[in-house]
Amino acid sequence: MKDKDGEILTRDEDVMKRWEQYFQELLNRPDTVNPIYEEMYYGPELELAPPTRVETNKATKSEKRPKTRMHPIPLLFNLVMEKVARSITARPEGVTYNNLKINCLGSADDIDIIGVNLREVENLTTQFKTTAYQVGLEINEGKTKIMEVARTLQLQGNVDLADIKIETVESFKYLVTNMSQNAVMAEEVTAKIGASNRCYFSLTDLFK
Secondary structure (H helix, E strand, C coil): CECCCCCECCCHHHHHHHHHHHHHHHHCCCCCCCHHHHHHHHCCCCCCCCCCHHHHHHHHHHCCCCCCCCCHHHHHHHHHHHHHHHHHHCCCCCEEECCEEECEEEECCEEEECCCCHHHHHHHHHHHHHHHHHCCCCCCCCCCEECCCCCCCCCCCEEEECCEEEEECCEEEECCEEEECCCCCHHHHHHHHHHHHHHHHHCHHHHC
Protein backbone atom coordinates (compact mmCIF):
# COMPACT_ATOMS: atom_id res chain seq x y z
CA MET A 1 0.00 0.00 0.00
CA LYS A 2 1.14 3.55 -0.78
CA ASP A 3 0.46 6.87 0.93
CA LYS A 4 -0.82 9.97 -0.82
CA ASP A 5 2.67 10.86 -1.97
CA GLY A 6 3.19 7.45 -3.56
CA GLU A 7 5.56 6.14 -0.91
CA ILE A 8 5.27 2.45 -0.08
CA LEU A 9 4.14 1.77 3.50
CA THR A 10 5.85 -1.15 5.20
CA ARG A 11 4.84 -0.83 8.84
CA ASP A 12 1.48 -2.21 9.99
CA GLU A 13 0.73 0.99 11.91
CA ASP A 14 1.18 3.12 8.82
CA VAL A 15 -0.97 0.79 6.73
CA MET A 16 -3.80 0.91 9.27
CA LYS A 17 -3.61 4.72 9.45
CA ARG A 18 -3.74 4.91 5.65
CA TRP A 19 -6.88 2.76 5.58
CA GLU A 20 -8.44 4.95 8.26
CA GLN A 21 -7.56 8.08 6.31
CA TYR A 22 -8.95 6.58 3.11
CA PHE A 23 -12.34 5.69 4.60
CA GLN A 24 -12.65 9.01 6.41
CA GLU A 25 -12.17 10.84 3.12
CA LEU A 26 -14.47 8.43 1.28
CA LEU A 27 -17.35 8.56 3.74
CA ASN A 28 -17.09 12.23 4.69
CA ARG A 29 -16.91 13.81 1.27
CA PRO A 30 -18.99 16.97 0.81
CA ASP A 31 -22.23 16.59 -1.09
CA THR A 32 -21.55 17.76 -4.63
CA VAL A 33 -24.90 16.78 -6.16
CA ASN A 34 -26.74 19.69 -7.74
CA PRO A 35 -30.01 20.24 -5.79
CA ILE A 36 -31.87 20.61 -9.08
CA TYR A 37 -30.82 17.16 -10.29
CA GLU A 38 -31.45 15.69 -6.84
CA GLU A 39 -35.04 16.95 -6.91
CA MET A 40 -35.48 15.63 -10.44
CA TYR A 41 -34.27 12.19 -9.35
CA TYR A 42 -35.87 11.86 -5.95
CA GLY A 43 -38.82 14.17 -6.51
CA PRO A 44 -39.87 17.04 -4.26
CA GLU A 45 -39.72 16.44 -0.54
CA LEU A 46 -43.16 15.67 0.84
CA GLU A 47 -44.41 16.68 4.23
CA LEU A 48 -46.31 13.71 5.60
CA ALA A 49 -48.28 13.62 8.79
CA PRO A 50 -47.38 10.90 11.32
CA PRO A 51 -49.42 7.70 10.95
CA THR A 52 -52.62 7.44 12.94
CA ARG A 53 -53.36 4.68 15.43
CA VAL A 54 -55.77 3.03 12.99
CA GLU A 55 -53.12 2.96 10.24
CA THR A 56 -50.54 1.56 12.64
CA ASN A 57 -52.85 -1.22 13.86
CA LYS A 58 -53.80 -2.11 10.28
CA ALA A 59 -50.17 -2.30 9.15
CA THR A 60 -49.21 -4.37 12.20
CA LYS A 61 -51.98 -6.91 11.60
CA SER A 62 -51.10 -7.25 7.92
CA GLU A 63 -47.48 -8.03 8.81
CA LYS A 64 -48.36 -10.82 11.21
CA ARG A 65 -47.40 -14.30 10.06
CA PRO A 66 -48.11 -17.64 11.65
CA LYS A 67 -45.26 -18.48 13.96
CA THR A 68 -43.51 -21.83 13.66
CA ARG A 69 -43.05 -23.26 17.11
CA MET A 70 -41.18 -26.37 18.06
CA HIS A 71 -43.21 -28.60 20.32
CA PRO A 72 -41.34 -29.20 23.58
CA ILE A 73 -42.20 -32.92 23.80
CA PRO A 74 -39.79 -34.18 21.07
CA LEU A 75 -37.04 -32.00 22.50
CA LEU A 76 -37.58 -33.33 26.01
CA PHE A 77 -37.71 -36.90 24.69
CA ASN A 78 -34.36 -36.47 22.94
CA LEU A 79 -32.83 -35.08 26.13
CA VAL A 80 -34.13 -38.03 28.14
CA MET A 81 -32.84 -40.53 25.57
CA GLU A 82 -29.46 -38.81 25.67
CA LYS A 83 -29.36 -39.32 29.43
CA VAL A 84 -30.27 -43.00 29.06
CA ALA A 85 -27.69 -43.56 26.32
CA ARG A 86 -24.94 -41.90 28.35
CA SER A 87 -25.58 -44.34 31.17
CA ILE A 88 -23.91 -47.05 29.06
CA THR A 89 -21.42 -45.04 26.99
CA ALA A 90 -19.31 -44.55 30.12
CA ARG A 91 -19.04 -48.31 30.69
CA PRO A 92 -15.89 -50.22 29.68
CA GLU A 93 -17.72 -52.67 27.39
CA GLY A 94 -17.81 -52.20 23.63
CA VAL A 95 -15.66 -52.42 20.53
CA THR A 96 -12.50 -50.35 20.07
CA TYR A 97 -12.10 -48.22 16.97
CA ASN A 98 -9.17 -45.79 16.63
CA ASN A 99 -8.53 -46.02 20.37
CA LEU A 100 -12.17 -45.07 20.99
CA LYS A 101 -14.53 -47.38 22.89
CA ILE A 102 -17.92 -47.60 21.15
CA ASN A 103 -20.86 -49.42 22.70
CA CYS A 104 -23.89 -47.36 21.73
CA LEU A 105 -25.10 -45.60 18.58
CA GLY A 106 -28.32 -43.67 18.75
CA SER A 107 -30.62 -41.37 16.84
CA ALA A 108 -33.75 -40.41 18.78
CA ASP A 109 -35.32 -43.77 19.76
CA ASP A 110 -33.22 -45.88 17.34
CA ILE A 111 -30.56 -47.34 19.61
CA ASP A 112 -27.82 -49.77 18.57
CA ILE A 113 -25.97 -51.44 21.45
CA ILE A 114 -22.60 -52.94 20.49
CA GLY A 115 -20.47 -55.44 22.40
CA VAL A 116 -17.58 -57.80 21.77
CA ASN A 117 -19.56 -60.79 23.03
CA LEU A 118 -23.02 -61.70 24.26
CA ARG A 119 -22.14 -61.04 27.91
CA GLU A 120 -21.13 -57.46 27.14
CA VAL A 121 -24.29 -56.86 25.14
CA GLU A 122 -26.38 -58.26 28.01
CA ASN A 123 -24.64 -56.04 30.58
CA LEU A 124 -25.14 -52.95 28.40
CA THR A 125 -28.76 -53.84 27.68
CA THR A 126 -29.48 -54.39 31.37
CA GLN A 127 -27.98 -51.01 32.25
CA PHE A 128 -29.91 -49.34 29.43
CA LYS A 129 -33.17 -51.00 30.45
CA THR A 130 -32.72 -50.03 34.12
CA THR A 131 -31.97 -46.40 33.35
CA ALA A 132 -34.81 -46.19 30.85
CA TYR A 133 -37.25 -47.60 33.41
CA GLN A 134 -36.20 -44.95 35.92
CA VAL A 135 -37.35 -42.20 33.55
CA GLY A 136 -40.56 -43.99 32.56
CA LEU A 137 -39.42 -45.65 29.31
CA GLU A 138 -39.53 -49.30 28.28
CA ILE A 139 -37.77 -51.29 25.56
CA ASN A 140 -40.05 -52.35 22.70
CA GLU A 141 -39.47 -56.09 22.59
CA GLY A 142 -41.22 -56.49 19.24
CA LYS A 143 -38.87 -54.10 17.48
CA THR A 144 -35.70 -55.15 19.28
CA LYS A 145 -33.39 -57.45 17.29
CA ILE A 146 -29.95 -58.92 17.81
CA MET A 147 -27.40 -59.65 15.09
CA GLU A 148 -24.16 -61.56 15.50
CA VAL A 149 -21.15 -60.65 13.37
CA ALA A 150 -18.57 -63.43 13.55
CA ARG A 151 -16.85 -66.04 11.43
CA THR A 152 -18.56 -68.79 13.41
CA LEU A 153 -22.16 -67.92 14.21
CA GLN A 154 -23.62 -69.29 17.43
CA LEU A 155 -26.87 -67.38 18.01
CA GLN A 156 -30.07 -68.92 16.67
CA GLY A 157 -33.74 -68.23 17.21
CA ASN A 158 -34.70 -66.03 20.14
CA VAL A 159 -32.20 -64.96 22.77
CA ASP A 160 -33.08 -64.17 26.38
CA LEU A 161 -31.26 -60.94 27.10
CA ALA A 162 -31.91 -58.79 30.19
CA ASP A 163 -35.23 -60.61 30.71
CA ILE A 164 -36.24 -59.79 27.14
CA LYS A 165 -36.83 -62.29 24.33
CA ILE A 166 -34.93 -60.87 21.35
CA GLU A 167 -35.14 -62.25 17.82
CA THR A 168 -31.88 -63.14 16.08
CA VAL A 169 -31.65 -61.75 12.55
CA GLU A 170 -29.14 -61.99 9.70
CA SER A 171 -29.62 -58.36 8.69
CA PHE A 172 -31.55 -55.29 9.75
CA LYS A 173 -32.03 -51.70 8.70
CA TYR A 174 -30.54 -49.07 11.00
CA LEU A 175 -31.74 -45.59 10.07
CA VAL A 176 -31.35 -45.76 6.26
CA THR A 177 -28.59 -48.38 5.99
CA ASN A 178 -29.01 -52.13 5.64
CA MET A 179 -26.63 -53.95 7.99
CA SER A 180 -25.76 -57.64 7.50
CA GLN A 181 -23.85 -60.09 9.67
CA ASN A 182 -21.46 -60.98 6.85
CA ALA A 183 -20.66 -57.30 6.14
CA VAL A 184 -21.62 -57.69 2.47
CA MET A 185 -22.88 -54.50 0.86
CA ALA A 186 -24.76 -56.21 -2.00
CA GLU A 187 -28.14 -55.81 -0.29
CA GLU A 188 -27.43 -52.17 0.54
CA VAL A 189 -26.38 -51.38 -3.03
CA THR A 190 -29.43 -53.19 -4.43
CA ALA A 191 -31.72 -51.28 -2.09
CA LYS A 192 -30.17 -47.93 -3.05
CA ILE A 193 -30.48 -48.73 -6.77
CA GLY A 194 -34.12 -49.70 -6.29
CA ALA A 195 -34.85 -46.48 -4.39
CA SER A 196 -33.16 -44.46 -7.13
CA ASN A 197 -35.20 -46.20 -9.84
CA ARG A 198 -38.45 -45.57 -7.98
CA CYS A 199 -37.56 -41.91 -7.56
CA TYR A 200 -36.62 -41.54 -11.23
CA PHE A 201 -39.73 -43.19 -12.66
CA SER A 202 -41.97 -41.21 -10.33
CA LEU A 203 -40.63 -38.03 -11.94
CA THR A 204 -40.71 -39.13 -15.59
CA ASP A 205 -43.78 -36.95 -16.28
CA LEU A 206 -41.78 -33.87 -15.25
CA PHE A 207 -38.96 -34.72 -17.66
CA LYS A 208 -41.19 -34.69 -20.74
